[in-house]
């Protein structure tokens with residue numbers, strides 16, 4: 001299992017910007033400490049890869065810095081050559097994580113999950129849609145015919161749903177807050193909408209009902225899992241109320257269910273906006289550690305898929321209530 005980091009490609013942001021750029025370096029430091037031999041720098045996504053999910057004119061406008069002010073405001077980042085480089089690397093990291101998944105059973109992008117990017121525009125801190133680009137890359141290269149996107153970021157994967165449309169070979173499952181951004185939702189193949197304040201038990205019940213259906217309907221060769229940290233109770237943008245233990249149970253269930261079905265999985269981190277950035281890093285780190293333990297435990301007997309430890313045995317560092 002290989003792990004791709006892109007935090008060296010820093011996105012220049014004005015002081016006070018609410019995008020938590022610092023989480024990526026902290027997460028990479030903690031993951032490197034437990035898995036130094038697995039860390040890799042991904043290649044940048046190419047134009048040919050990007051235009052499988054995006055309008056060529058949009059890719060050109062992003063690259064050349066000719067998006068208008070309104071389009072940039074919608075993305076939420078100021079344009080710079082470094083922003084373009086960062087966005088291409090982050091997308092390339094999910095493509096690379098998919099390659100790792102298909103080879104070793106699992107792969108991780110320590111960024112990514114930019115699911116609000118649509119075919120013709122970016123939105124909500126998302127420039128390119130890494131999951132859609134990566135799914136189409138694997139299909140174009142003949143590495144996977146059918147892909148399942150399991151989007152458990154607290155916000156709907158509207159961009160992915162819109163790009164994929166009615167393509168029967170890419171199944172999108174999104175479990176998200178009903179009252180949260182984006183306020184105009186798209187139709188994923190499977191949407192599960194949760195009320196404000198939903199806690200661990202109700203969330204996990206919804207997930208346990210939805211994921212087996214998604215697997216049954218999609219019969220995927222590959223899954224891309226957006227393991228957002230923003231359903232966390234302490235998230236400023238989340239509106240749900242999951243604990244760190246609940247999020248670890250979520251990850252354990254997803255990885256174990258995919259393993260049981262013999263489906264390789266690429267994991268992207270997606271959102272996380274807790275007041276204390278260490279909470280976000282804790283949650284992402286727990287996801288990666290679970291995937292790593294799975295690979296180690298699988299050993300020679302079963303290298304084909306992730307094999308998580310029992311979710312309840314996965315310790316979380318409780319740094320805040322819940």
Ligand SMILES: [Zn+2]
Pocket residue numbers: 153154155228230270271272
């Ligand atoms: Zn989110």
